[in-house]
Amino acid sequence: MVLAYLCAPPPGLRWAPIAVAVVAGILIVSCLLWAICCCRRCRHHGKKPRDKEAVGLGSPRGTTTTHLVQPDVDNKGEPQPWGRLLLSLQYDFGSQEIRVGLRQVADLRAGGPGGTADPYARVSLSTQAGHAHETKVHRGTLCPVFDEICCFRVPQAELSRTSLQVRLLDFKRFSRHEPLGALSLPLGAVDLQHVLELWHQLGPPGAAEPEQTGELCFSLRYVPSSGRLTVVVLEARGLCPALAEPYVKVQLMLNQRKRKKRKTHARKGTATPYFNEAFTFLVHFSQVQSVDLVLAVWARGPQFRAEPMGKVLLGTRASGQPLQHWADMLAHPRRPIAQWHHLRPAREVDRTLDLQPRLRLPLPGS
Template sequence: MVYCLWRKKRSQSQYEELLSSVPAVPACSPPLILVSQGLWTTPDEIPFALPPRFMTQNQADVKKKEDKEGEELKMEVRRSILDHRGSLSVSRWYPVGTVLAGLYSVPLNEVVAPPPGMATRLCFSVEYRHGSEQLMVSLLRLGNLPPRFHGNVTLVELRLLPDDRRPRQAKARGTGPDPEFNDCFVFQVSRVCVPQGTLSVCVLSVEQDGKRHAVGRVLFALEGELGNAGRVLWRDLETEDQTQCSELGDVQISLSYSPALQRLSVVVLRARGLQLLTDAGVCVQVSLQIHTQVVKIKRSCVAKGFNPNFNHRMTFKLRSQHVDEACLRFELQEPNNVCSEPPVLLGVLVLGPFMYARGQQLQHWMDMVNTPQEAIKLWHGLGRAT
């Protein structure tokens, strides 16, 4: 019995000595985390444990008296657990396990370094949170920017197609060949619609006088890509020269709108990859439509060749209150050899707001509205008449 009492008194004195090393923390102070000076594990493991919950001095005294008997009984079990897991040996720390330091030994610069090659690449990550139905897009940096853009300000416009009508902008924090962004954007989208969405990222270079140049764009389809949440992704920017022609051909259109003059300016620049039947040439018919009513119809000059150049400018009167209700319909027509016969329809293109267009056609119209009095030039694929 004398030995048991002596051992009990010794364990109690050790327990009180460990508690006395913890400073009394006032109630208004933020919580602190104890850090021991010893080395508990091997260098390739980092101990991970839940910190104690600190209390004021009065609360600690009351709690110590209530838990003294229970702590004495659990002391031996706790010592065995600490020895087994290799975690902190400070009293009231609850060991959870260890973190492998080798997983985090690679520097961040090596993770986001651009892959080898000369193409301009965009570094970003995408994560969808099902609980809040939010799509998190982290824009990290650009790589291998062309030399002519090194001294300019780099802007990035993000949209979630087909429904997003307002672009999100990010400005690079520096210049040079690899400008960095480190911005995060949140898109509120339901879990039913997110697999059908496409993330559109347009990279622009802005000169000192405010003139913009399109560097390229990335169209990232979300279907099948949300399983790798948070993974760093690299995608090459698509330029106009790299864009493949559609089945019926493409047409390049420039749009600009002046709210002060209430004037919509359209320039039909050129076409490529047309499926011509004869060498009679091709013309473009442009119709301004508000709801189901055709307001005005204009035609361009006739140009010949499979890649004709038009450079034909047209202007339409359009009030500001009708901008979200109007659309432009482009019809590429090949004149018929027989004058009495109607021209052959080669392809159709519709540019307008959400009720008329989707994807790149909608984005072109919204860029025109958001940047008044500035010409927005873009290629579009032709579709079949419905």
């Protein structure tokens, strides 16, 4: 018994052979798995897949060419799709007025990366510089329906040398409006004995914009509860460099009568003056449909006498962008709405104040 006890292994070493065997088995299995993975990886790098070889444009063995992926289409002989304009013309030989009906536009090009635009139309005659009609702005569409009519007085003797010019523009509140297309229609080549309504193909917008008298940026804010109309004159640009000390007059008219007048300080030696001056007028909620707001840029000309360089009319007798700005102010009470406006000739604005009927705009809370 003593000899058997001496020959038996100690209790702590009885499991040592089993542990060594398990560790050895794990090492052998790991080596086998590593060898299999290496073999597969070598086979993968040594053989190219068929799909990559078929579409690899840089591989000399590829069967697909760049013309199949991105064909080179030659459109030099086809007109660019700028859109189409449905236009109606009617000439009254008695009053010597031409009525231009802007019906609708189809298939305009998107002005921005969003795939849509905020188009409006500007209509003018080649023989009447500075006299133009602007339609309402239509938001988020490439097929706007205008249904607006404007009139121009054209003597019959001038029809042969007069062209009707229509420009489609993408409205931008704080930057220059992007042109979308244009139409120039010689009236001498049109039979005005009958009422015409035809589709016309729009062409690319002209490189040169019609001569402008400048632009003015201001904001409007109306609070119906207190009747406070706040006008903040911000800045102007594009003014004639020969003018001296430009400033802005803000005039509020009620029922075609001058009621209140304010003006900014003059800015010396600049064609892009910055004002940032606010004026507040009290306009009762019941009177807001009868108000005309006129902003005029004045400056000293070569005769050293202050003259109006251009005006902007807002209110229910305005049209185009000024009418849209006024409507946005009423639709969003208590919030300032800022926008750039083209200055119109002073005589044209004065004529509009005398002749243009008022519109009924929806009021907040009505």
